[in-house]
């Protein structure tokens with residue numbers, strides 16, 4: 179097992195070390211040389227290592243089946259917490275889960291990961307263009323993504339990729355101002371960062387704030 183894969187993996191680690199660890203895992207994935215095969219031996223070792231889990235990061239991503247988060251960051255059992263919703267849309271359950279991981283488990287890094295050609299963002303764009311609104315709880319996804327689409331400009335030829343990026347940034351901004359996260363973020367103990375996954379290359383690129 180690579181020593182580089184575990185550098186940030188300790189309770190009370192820094193946001194910077196956690197982010198470096200995640201991105202190192204993505205480089206192993208992209209290079210076709212993952213060290214974690216997700217076999218039961220690793221699962222058993224993680225379960226036996228201690229009475230409690232000690233993840234070092236939480237990743238919030240989309241439900242898209244082409245973006246399996248543990249795989250694209252080459253992470254083993256016990257390393258990261260993963261939350262997935264359509265278009266990484268927030269709701270109370272998602273926010274409460276992140277608050278738990280940060281507040282109770284001491285995780286220093288929250289990564290919001292969008293991806294190219296996101297169907298959820300596409301659905302919001304379709305709804306805005308058509309003036310229609312889906313029924314059921316699907317409406318919640320569209321409503322939460324719509325502001326990013328509007329900001330990107332529904333008539334812009336590049337609206338979808340632009341809206342995907344804006345939606346990541348909006349999600350990051352919302353989490354940074356969360357009642358239970360704002361303090362640790364301001365103190366530098368916790369970082370909330372945004373990233374984008376490229377379906378074609380497997381690479382994760384960080385998005386600058388803005």
Ligand SMILES: [Zn+2]
Pocket residue numbers: 240241242264265293295296297298299
């Ligand atoms: Zn998606």
